[in-house]
Amino acid sequence: MRAICFTGVLLLGGAVLVTSCAGVEPEEAATVSHQGLAAYQEPDSEVYVVEGDLAFDGASALRAYLERSDTPGLVVGCPEGVIVKWTPSEARDLRYCVSTAFGSRHAAVVSAMNQAAASWEAVANVDFIHASSFDGACSASQTGVIFDVRPVNGASYYARAFFPNAARSARNLLIDSTAFGSIAPYTLAGLLRHELGHVLGFLHEPSATCPAPSNTCPLTDPDPASVMHYPGCGRTVGDLVLSRLDAQAAGFLYP
Incomplete structure (x- = not known):
């Protein structure tokens, strides 16, 4: 969840105008900006990442998110009043x-995913299942799983995930190599707790610097301890762990 590279690219009248963003390795990338926010476009992809790790599949989804409101507290997307979430059967079979492209880091990622998943499973009726038989062919096109966890290098984030309404090709939890460096006070398990919150449908905890988007529904009062607080939006506490209000919201969303 590092700061990202911005260029002077604008979202104008519903049309996305994109230019390259120098200095992003290993491939050139691009950004779009609107109302003071900017999004990183992943190389060779229609996926845009805003606020460090929120991934949107296509420019239209990004435009919808960038329209802001004053909604407080932990929020989920609810366009036209319909909450973006997994069905009960889907939530129990994630x-x-x-x-295996993680190489020597594979076991550490498996362990961190287990820890992160267990935190959400303890407070909500969800079940994250590691289908290890697919690890050797773990890609965005692998149909035997709901999502893939893969390594990237030179991205604008430590890690990024997706939302329940994403197409299979965009249902990726990507972890940049920098997430394995010195990231205190965060841990890899903490980063993945945050990312699995997005997988379940939670957006970032709104703050004065990162107001909530439109088409969202609040589930809690403002909560500075929320696991869904993004560090770039004013988070000042330690590792990313579920708060009491996070647990209540997760239990409400997935009873």
């Missing part, structure tokens, strides 16, 4: 693979 299968994923962890790519």
Whole structure:
């Protein structure tokens, strides 16, 4: 969840105008900006990442998010009053693979995913299942899982995930190599707790610097201890762990 590279690219009249963003390795990338926010476009992809780790599949989804409101507290997307979430049966069968491309870090990622998943499973009726038989062929096109966990290098974030309404090709939990460096006070398990919150449908905890988007529904009062607080939006506490209000919201969303 590092700061990202911005260029002077604008979202104008519903049309996305994109230019390259120098200095992003290993491939050139691009950004779009609107109302003071900017989004990183992943190389060779229609996925845009805003606020460090929120991934949106296509420019239209990004435009919808960037329209802001004054909604307080932990929020979920609810366009036209319909909450973006998994069905009860889907929520109890969230299968994923962890790519063997992590190499010597594979076991650490598997362990951190287990820890992060257990935190959400303890407070909500959800079940994240590591389908290890697919680890050797863990890609965005792997149909045997709901999502894939894969390594990237030179991204604008430590990690990024997706929301329940994403197409399979965009249902990726990507972890940049920098997430394995010195990231205190955060841990890899903490980062993945935050990302799995997005997988379940939670947006970032709104703050004065990062107001809530439109088409969202609040589930809690403002909560500075929320696991869904993004560090770039004023988070000042330690590692990313579920708060009491996070647990209540998760239990409400997935009873």
